[in-house]
Amino acid sequence: MNQTVFVLGVNHRTAPVELRERLAFGNGEVIGVLTRLKAQSPALCEAALLSTCNRTEVVGVSADSALATRETLAVLGAVRGVDCKPLAGASYRFEGADAVRHLFRVGASLDSMVVGEAQILGQLKFAYAQAVAAGTVSLVLHRAFHKAFAVAKRIRKDTLIGHGSVSVSSVAVGLAAQIFDTLADKTVMLLGAGRMAEIAARHFKAHGVQSILICSRTFENAAAIAQELGGTAVPMQSLRNYLKLADIVIGSLAATQPILGPSEFEAVIRERRYRPVFLIDLGVPRNFDARLNGIENIYLYDIDDLEKVAARSRSERASEVERAEAIVELELAAFLKWLERLELVPAIKRIRLSMEELRDLELDRHRGWLMALDAEARERVEMLTRGLMNKVLHRIMTGLRQGVDGSREGLDTAELAGRLLCGGGRSHSFDDEDGSDSGDAI
Amino acid sequence: MRVFSLVAVIFYALSALNFGLARSGGSARWMRVGLTALVVGVAFHGIDLVVGSLRAGNLPVGNFPEALSFLAWLTALAGLVLIARFRFAVVGAFTASAAFVALGIAAMLMRRGKLVLPAALRSGWLPIHVTLAFLGYSLFLLAAGVSALYLVYESRLKGKHPFPVGGPPTPSLERLDFINYRLLGWGFLMLSLAIVSGSIWADATWGHFWSWEPQESWSLVTWLLYAALLESRLTVGWRGRRAAALTLVVFTVLLGSFVGVSLFHPGKHGGSFD
Numbered sequence: 001m002n003q004t005v006f007v008l009g010v011n012h013r014t015a016p017v018e019l020r021e022r023l024a025f026g027n028g029e030v031i032g033v034l035t036r037l038k039a040q041s042p043a044l045c046e047a048a049l050l051s052t053c054n055r056t057e058v059v060g061v062s063a064d065s066a067l068a069t070r071e072t073l074a075v076l077g078a079v080r081g082v083d084c085k086p087l088a089g090a091s092y093r094f095e096g097a098d099a100v101r102h103l104f105r106v107g108a109s110l111d112s113m114v115v116g117e118a119q120i121l122g123q124l125k126f127a128y129a130q131a132v133a134a135g136t137v138s139l140v141l142h143r144a145f146h147k148a149f150a151v152a153k154r155i156r157k158d159t160l161i162g163h164g165s166v167s168v169s170s171v172a173v174g175l176a177a178q179i180f181d182t183l184a185d186k187t188v189m190l191l192g193a194g195r196m197a198e199i200a201a202r203h204f205k206a207h208g209v210q211s212i213l214i215c216s217r218t219f220e221n222a223a224a225i226a227q228e229l230g231g232t233a234v235p236m237q238s239l240r241n242y243l244k245l246a247d248i249v250i251g252s253l254a255a256t257q258p259i260l261g262p263s264e265f266e267a268v269i270r271e272r273r274y275r276p277v278f279l280i281d282l283g284v285p286r287n288f289d290a291r292l293n294g295i296e297n298i299y300l301y302d303i304d305d306l307e308k309v310a311a312r313s314r315s316e317r318a319s320e321v322e323r324a325e326a327i328v329e330l331e332l333a334a335f336l337k338w339l340e341r342l343e344l345v346p347a348i349k350r351i352r353l354s355m356e357e358l359r360d361l362e363l364d365r366h367r368g369w370l371m372a373l374d375a376e377a378r379e380r381v382e383m384l385t386r387g388l389m390n391k392v393l394h395r396i397m398t399g400l401r402q403g404v405d406g407s408r409e410g411l412d413t414a415e416l417a418g419r420l421l422c423g424g425g426r427s428h429s430f431d432d433e434d435g436s437d438s439g440d441a442i
Numbered sequence: 443m444r445v446f447s448l449v450a451v452i453f454y455a456l457s458a459l460n461f462g463l464a465r466s467g468g469s470a471r472w473m474r475v476g477l478t479a480l481v482v483g484v485a486f487h488g489i490d491l492v493v494g495s496l497r498a499g500n501l502p503v504g505n506f507p508e509a510l511s512f513l514a515w516l517t518a519l520a521g522l523v524l525i526a527r528f529r530f531a532v533v534g535a536f537t538a539s540a541a542f543v544a545l546g547i548a549a550m551l552m553r554r555g556k557l558v559l560p561a562a563l564r565s566g567w568l569p570i571h572v573t574l575a576f577l578g579y580s581l582f583l584l585a586a587g588v589s590a591l592y593l594v595y596e597s598r599l600k601g602k603h604p605f606p607v608g609g610p611p612t613p614s615l616e617r618l619d620f621i622n623y624r625l626l627g628w629g630f631l632m633l634s635l636a637i638v639s640g641s642i643w644a645d646a647t648w649g650h651f652w653s654w655e656p657q658e659s660w661s662l663v664t665w666l667l668y669a670a671l672l673e674s675r676l677t678v679g680w681r682g683r684r685a686a687a688l689t690l691v692v693f694t695v696l697l698g699s700f701v702g703v704s705l706f707h708p709g710k711h712g713g714s715f716d
Contacts, residue, residue, distance in 0.1 A: 174607030178599060181616040273679025276615060293600060297682045305602045313606050 002343055003045060003140060006065040007099040008072050008091060009057030012113050015090035022080050023087075025051040030127070033079055034134035041071035046141040048131035050106070052123045054113055059103055061140045065095050097336055100144060104328045107148035108155045115321060116161040121152045143338065151331045158327065159320045168196070168306045169203040172280050175309070176204070176248060179278050179299055187211040189246035191239075191260075192253030193225045196282050200250050201229055213246060215239050217253070240264065244271045248278045251287030261289035269297060280306070344400060351396060355389050446490035447511065447549045453483030454518070454542035461534035473531045480522060480538050487515045487545065501569045506704045507551035512572070514544035517580035524584060528621060530613050536587040567643035575636035575661075579700065581629030582668070585622050586693035589686035592618040596683050619681050622689060630668045637661055660699035667692045 010023060025033055030049050037047050037058070045068075046061035058076070062068035073091070077084045094102045105111045107124045128145040131137045137145075155161060173183075180186055188204050190197050193216040201212055212231030216222035222233035234242050243249070243264065253259055269277065274297050281288045281302040293300040301309075363370070363385065370378055460476030491512060494502035503509045521537025596615055598604055605612050613621075640658075641651040652658060671688050674680040680688075 171607050175599070175604055177614060178595070178604055178607075178612060179615050181614045181620065274681045274684070275679075276682060296684060299599050301602070308602070309604060309607055316606050 003061050003063050004065045004096050005059070005061050005099040005103075005140060005144060005339075006069055006096075007057055007059050007094040007102050008069050008076075009050075009055055010087075010091050011055035011057070011111070014092055019082070019086070019090055020054070020056065022082055023051075023056040023076065024053065025049065025056065027126070027130075030130040031134045033076075034131060034136045036079065037072060037075050038134070038136050040075050041068060043068040043071055046138045047072075047136045048127050048141055048145065050124060050127040052120065055106070055111075057106070059099070059141065059144070061138075069093055097332060100335055101328060101332050103144060103148050104151045104332060105325075107152040108324055108328060109152070109161070110155075110321065110324055110328070116317065118156075121149070124148060124152075139342070140339065144335065147331060147335050151328060154331075155324045155327050159323045161317065161320045161324050168282075168303065168310055169200040171306050171310045171313070172200055172250075172301070173203050173207050175299075175301060175306075176278055177207075179276050180247065183208040184210060186247040187213060187245050188248045188250065189213040189215060189234075189242065190225070190231075191215050191249055191251040191287060192217070192283065193221050194252035194282065197250045197252035198225060198229070200280065200282065201231075204248065205229065209248075213242055215242070240268075244268045246277070247275070248280065249288075250280045250282060252282040253287050255283065255287060256285060258285075258289040259287050260292070262291050262295060265292060265295055265298060269295060348397060348400070352393060355393060359385050359389050444490055444493075444549070444552070446486050446493065447545060447552070450483045450487035450490060451542060451545050451549055453479050453486060454538050454545060457483055458535055458538035458542055461531050461538055464531035464534070473529075473534070476531065476534050476538065477522075477525060480518065480525075480534065480541075483538075483541065484515065484518045484522060487511075487518065487541075491515055500564055501572055503568070503572050507548040507553075509572075509576075509704070510544055510548035511552070513576045513579055514541045514548060516573070516576050517541055517544065517583055520577070520580045520584055524621070524625075528613070528617070532591060532613070533584075533588070536591070537584065540583060540587065565643065565647070567639065567646070571636060571639045571643055574632050574639060578629045578632035578636055579696065581625050581632060582693055582696055585625035585629060585689050588618055588622045588625065589689040589693075592622065592686040593683065593690075596686075615682065619685065622686060623675060623681075626668065626672060626689065630665075630672060633661070633665055633668065637665060656703045657699075660703055664692065664696045664699060667695060 010020060012020070015023075030051065033049055034047055037044060037049075043062050043064045044060050045063065048059045050057045050059065056076075058072050060068055060072060073084055073088060076082070077087050102111070107121055109115060109117050109120045112120055124145070128137070128141075131141065176183060176186075183204060186209055188201060188209050188211070190201055190212065193214060205212065212226070212229050213234050214222040214226045214229070214231050215234040215236055216225070217236060219233060219235050222235075225231070226233040243260075249260075251259065265277070276297040276299065279288050279292060279298060279300040281300065284303060286302050288300055288302070290300070290302075292298050363382075370381060373381070457476045457479035460472045460479060464470075464472035464476055491502065494508065498504065501512065503512055518537060518541040521533065521541070525534045525537065591613075592615060595605075595612065595618065599615070644653065645651045671685070671692055674688070675685055
């Protein structure tokens with residue numbers, strides 16, 4: 001009757017993409033797989049299926065999680081025609097506290113390929129909704145998923161895990177946001193049409209930049225990229241005329257010495273009425289003279305500078321991950337406590353029932369002289385016996401709860417207490433009752 | 443020290459502390475607490491000023507500490523508007539600390555007892571003239587604060603030590619420059635109106651618009667300096683670091699003249715009306 005949460009899955013770390021592809025389920029397929037699991041795995045009490053491009057996982061609840069895991073594996077293999085052996089080799093399994101921790105970490109994007117990405121929470125919510133629709137979720141998974149959502153939300157709120165950007169392009173955009181109030185009315189100029197410059201330009205476009213100028217050694221190249229990015233190609237010989245329009249210049253030309261230096265920009269900055277210019281030098285060797293950074297309202301970052309900023313924000317994120325992990329542990333402990341108390345419920349119910357029964361029996365036995373008393377006295381005897389019973393019960397409950405907080409011993413003690421109070425012969429009938437209590441899951 | 447100003451000082455300190463925490467931790471909760479504390483501080487400070495006005499029968503600005511207290515209140519009020527519009531904890535930290543220091547000094551210097559305004563000052567022009575002038579000063583003070591912030595942020599960006607990318611949002615240079623410009627513009631307008639209203643009042647009372655007494659001369663100097671500052675932006679387009687540095691320089695002149703004149707050459711503006 002002791003139900004355990006387990007996780008069986010493959011992800012980007014354990015399985016090659018070929019296997020993950022075969023195990024990926026479309027949004028419309030999830031309910032079907034869950035229904036099949038329910039039908040073909042008797043050991044499984046509750047289940048949910050999470051399928052994203054980086055992971056396929058079944059979160060389940062079972063009294064015999066080893067058996068349920070095997071059955072689940074077999075069903076998944078059968079659904080997708082994958083041999084169980086390689087599947088078992090590429091998969092990971094977690095049980096009990098580890099499984100719940102894993103679920104929390106997945107939801108909080110601590111297990112993602114890009115830590116801190118926001119999509120996974122939506123995918124987890126979808127998985128939960130599908131499982132609810134399939135009717136394969138009950139008490140434990142309801143609570144576990146809702147906790148996972150709450151943990152993810154709290155981590156997003158209390159740590160900066162979702163904030164830190166780490167690629168060179170996103171650092172460039174982040175720095176631009178520290179210089180410019182908005183990017184919507186800014187012009188980005190690509191000097192040279194290298195791959196990195198293009199990626200950076202796309203980043204800027206995604207953050208609101210609408211005007212892009214492309215200047216390349218061969219005008220055809222510039223025109224091609226201009227078409228792709230929705231920008232304007234500018235011939236190299238008229239670069240100087242266009243320079244004053246550019247708020248952000250991304251340089252990636254192959255050149256042996258700097259293409260632009262202070263002499264070009266002295267006039268430009270005056271013509272721009274001292275509006276700031278952000279120069280991003282992705283070229284090696286560098287496109288911009290380093291002295292440009294000394295000019296008023298010009299901010300020059302070369303590839304090394306950007307890398308340094310990226311590295312700093314990466315280490316920042318690592319410390320945020322530590323904080324996030326601490327939150328997971330905290331919430332995990334709370335959840336496990338709840339789970340253990342949940343396991344106590346049948347035992348406590350059994351003890352209370354048997355005590356009530358004993359009291360009724362005793363009152364019945366003494367019915368003769370009790371009936372001879374007046375109503376008030378009878379009432380007092382009632383009160384006395386009930387009071388005594390409640391006092392004893394209270395002591396037992398408190399003891400059990402304290403025991404449970406510490407270890408599994410508490411549960412055994414609860415069993416033992418239940419058996420002692422119910423008397424050996426009667427316990428079977430109560431077990432049946434428990435069966436009907438928890439059997440409604442699947 | 444009066445009770446209400448004491449309470450206001452405490453709330454200003456509390457507000458500055460919370461805005462400071464909001465700056466470093468990036469938590470919205472500190473920001474809310476800081477804002478609330480600032481509002482409460484302004485409210486108590488306002489009550490103190492109302493009580494003072496009722497006692498004196500007019501704006502209680504007859505001596506240096508009283509004037510400083512009124513100036514601190516206007517600064518906190520202007521700061522509140524600024525925070526409400528731009529939502530930057532760092533502006534709150536600056537405003538609240540400025541209000542705390544100014545009111546703290548004022549409260550320490552304040553003497554108990556009834557403040558009697560000289561007959562010449564019991565006029566409807568007093569609140570108009572003084573409020574305009576002090577509002578101008580407090581806007582210039584905020585402009586100086588924003589400019590100092592600009593210089594710090596700008597030097598971090600130039601020195602390749604920017605704030606962590608993707609960390610809690612910080613105001614951009616462009617935004618700070620814009621706020622500075624707007625504050626200067628409004629401050630300049632207030633100062634101009636203060637000079638005009640003062641002249642009209644002087645003419646009504648003494649029969650001449652201008653008497654070249656120290657406060658008047660210094661006001662004219664600062665007015666010219668701020669006019670030049672705005673002019674340089676509008677014509678040549680001086681902005682960014684240059685504008686920020688100049689804002690700080692001109693404000694230093696203003697601060698020096700306000701404190702210096704109040705303490706050493708009181709004249710009519712300092713309470714001598716012979």
